Amino acid sequence: MTTSHPPLARSAGSLRTSVFARLAERIKAFGPEFLPLHIGDTYRLPPEAARLEKVDASSPAFYKYAHPHGHGELLEALSHKLKSRNQIPAGTDCIQMANGATQALSAAIATVLDPEDEVLVLSPFWPLITGVMQGNRVKPVQIPYGFDLEPYLTEKTRAVYFGNPNNPDGRVCTRSELEQLASQARKHDLWVIADEVYEDYVFDGREHLSIASLPGMFERTLTAYSFSKSYALAGARVGYVVAHPEVMDPLRRVANHQVYNVSLAMQLCALGALRHGHDWLRESQTLYEQARKALHAGLQGRCPLSQGGAYLFLELESEQAMWSLLERALERGLGLAPGEAFGQASKHCLRICYTAAPLEGVERGARILTELLG
Numbered sequence: 001m002t003t004s005h006p007p008l009a010r011s012a013g014s015l016r017t018s019v020f021a022r023l024a025e026r027i028k029a030f031g032p033e034f035l036p037l038h039i040g041d042t043y044r045l046p047p048e049a050a051r052l053e054k055v056d057a058s059s060p061a062f063y064k065y066a067h068p069h070g071h072g073e074l075l076e077a078l079s080h081k082l083k084s085r086n087q088i089p090a091g092t093d094c095i096q097m098a099n100g101a102t103q104a105l106s107a108a109i110a111t112v113l114d115p116e117d118e119v120l121v122l123s124p125f126w127p128l129i130t131g132v133m134q135g136n137r138v139k140p141v142q143i144p145y146g147f148d149l150e151p152y153l154t155e156k157t158r159a160v161y162f163g164n165p166n167n168p169d170g171r172v173c174t175r176s177e178l179e180q181l182a183s184q185a186r187k188h189d190l191w192v193i194a195d196e197v198y199e200d201y202v203f204d205g206r207e208h209l210s211i212a213s214l215p216g217m218f219e220r221t222l223t224a225y226s227f228s229k230s231y232a233l234a235g236a237r238v239g240y241v242v243a244h245p246e247v248m249d250p251l252r253r254v255a256n257h258q259v260y261n262v263s264l265a266m267q268l269c270a271l272g273a274l275r276h277g278h279d280w281l282r283e284s285q286t287l288y289e290q291a292r293k294a295l296h297a298g299l300q301g302r303c304p305l306s307q308g309g310a311y312l313f314l315e316l317e318s319e320q321a322m323w324s325l326l327e328r329a330l331e332r333g334l335g336l337a338p339g340e341a342f343g344q345a346s347k348h349c350l351r352i353c354y355t356a357a358p359l360e361g362v363e364r365g366a367r368i369l370t371e372l373l374g
Contacts, residue, residue, distance in 0.1 A: 035361050104239045170306025
């Protein structure tokens with residue numbers, strides 16, 4: 001049965017307040033039937049080799065401080081991965097383990113930027129990045145996601161941040177786009193902060209390319225990665241940042257004072273995923289691609305088909321219409337993420353995660369949305 005829009009009598013502000021006030025209540029009311037498509041996570045368990053019960057806890061070293069830079073075997077494995085898959089010439093002296101990509105990005109920003117420096121943030125963007133920058137007294141400047149930076153540069157511009165694949169719209173940069181961005185970074189002596197946590201989820205024959213692999217870019221690029229997205233280890237909080245050795249030396253000092261080290265137990269889980277999670281990763285790529293297509297088909301083309309990542313980004317006619325739809329979806333047991341989190345220009349949009357529930361749940365969410373949209 002199709003449902004038309006009710007009159008939009010309440011303001012966007014009052015709708016927003018209502019939605020956030022009732023989210024926990026609706027999750028509790030629906031229990032396991034609630035569809036958490038507002039969360040950027042997965043319903044899958046991590047690879048078996050990455051689970052704690054598979055980690056050898058017999059060594060006394062298991063309960064000691066881990067090395068501040070990272071567990072040696074994990075750094076070696078990541079160096080091999082970066083050279084072979086990302087084409088980044090990174091030895092173990094170019095990698096710092098972190099408590100998730102959030103800390104990796106925070107350490108990167110604190111290392112190369114000074115208070116009051118400006119960073120161009122390609123929008124829409126991952127929600128936490130502006131807060132991370134502001135926490136380091138750096139000014140984020142939101143600009144449309146594109147590769148001509150010239151109109152937005154000021155005397156205070158020191159860096160550019162972007163996601164590839166991007167959260168929330170799933171955009172995947174082409175080689176020519178990255179080359180254009182790299183050319184401007186070199187021309188204007190900018191740092192590049194690349195968020196590549198969704199590197200393993202790229203669809204329709206596209207290829208993920210790391211900007212640090214381009215000529216002259218490793219020296220000026222800090223790249224963040226995470227085991228949260230690739231291997232369903234969000235709760236383990238294992239990420240890492242990659243940079244040239246001359247940058248990594250001060251970055252390690254920063255990370256050392258932010259969070260002394262990453263739990264050895266969690267690093268061993270990550271090592272298990274990296275060594276033995278290949279089949280699991282391929283299976284996840286297939287399952288997520290099925291869910292992506294099913295969600296897009298269920299929405300009958302109302303939003304673009306994402307190129308990678310874990311989300312579709314639905315555009316509504318207004319901010320008020322967005323909050324109204326989000327509220328009505330919540331009443332049906334469906335959680336969605338409001339666009340205001342992803343940038344000033346996205347307040348009329350909704351992010352829908354197609355990895356947060358099994359295929360049947362994603363399809364049910366699409367049916368609910370289609371009914372509500374009319």
